[in-house]
Amino acid sequence: MSVEEQDTKTTDTAGLEVLDRDECLRLLAQAPIGRIVFTDRALPAVQPVNFTMHGVDIVIRTSPDSKLARATRDTVVAFEVDDYDVQGRTGWSVMVVGLGRAVTDPGELAVLEELPLRPWAPGRRSHFIRIVTDIITGRRIPS
Numbered sequence: 001m002s003v004e005e006q007d008t009k010t011t012d013t014a015g016l017e018v019l020d021r022d023e024c025l026r027l028l029a030q031a032p033i034g035r036i037v038f039t040d041r042a043l044p045a046v047q048p049v050n051f052t053m054h055g056v057d058i059v060i061r062t063s064p065d066s067k068l069a070r071a072t073r074d075t076v077v078a079f080e081v082d083d084y085d086v087q088g089r090t091g092w093s094v095m096v097v098g099l100g101r102a103v104t105d106p107g108e109l110a111v112l113e114e115l116p117l118r119p120w121a122p123g124r125r126s127h128f129i130r131i132v133t134d135i136i137t138g139r140r141i142p143s
Contacts, residue, residue, distance in 0.1 A: 012139065019138030024094045027138065029053045031081035031094075036060065036131075038071045038078075038100065045071070051079075052117040056133045058096065059112055061119050064127040072100035072129050079131055090143045098134035102127065 010018040019027070028034075037046050047068055051060045058079055062068050077100035084091025103109055112128045119125040 009142075011142075015142070016139040017142050019092065019094065019140055021136055024096075024136045024138040025053075025056060025133070027083075027092060027094050028058070028081055028096070028133075028136075031083065034058070034079050034081040036068065036072075036077055036079050036100070036129075038068065038075065040067055040071050050117070050120050052115050054112065054115060054130070058098075058131040058133065059115060059117060060129040060131070061112075061117050061125045062127050062129060063123055063125055066127070069102065069127045069129070072102065074099065074101050076100070077131060084141075088143060090141050092138060092140040094136065094138040096131065096133050096136050098132040100129055100131045103130050 012018055032050055033048055034051050035046050035048050037044060039045065045067070049060050049062070049068075051058050053059070060068075076097065079096040079098070080093065082091060082093040103112060109128060112130075
């Protein structure tokens, strides 16, 4: 990284590099696994999921009778991805807050069925959740 690039980077009070929206979206698109944060019976719940991006939105495929499917019907959720290098002591994290909604429109479902999103977990996964990328923040530990 050149001196000019270092000078244009913004850092937070902890010294972490603040990532702009475009960089956050780029990193999201590269990550195979994320964590969705939602409310389950009035308590916070976190679940790892594989996902894909559709434009700037996050798409998850799950079972129609899962607690994740029941809990994400037009509700605000958080979604987080990260990557790190233990040896190099570097890493990054991106967090999205947005509306999670069940996809029910037949035309939209047909489009989402064609995305490269194949569930890792066994069983029927015919329910799609789309998270609108509303608030997006990211940080990187500088090398």
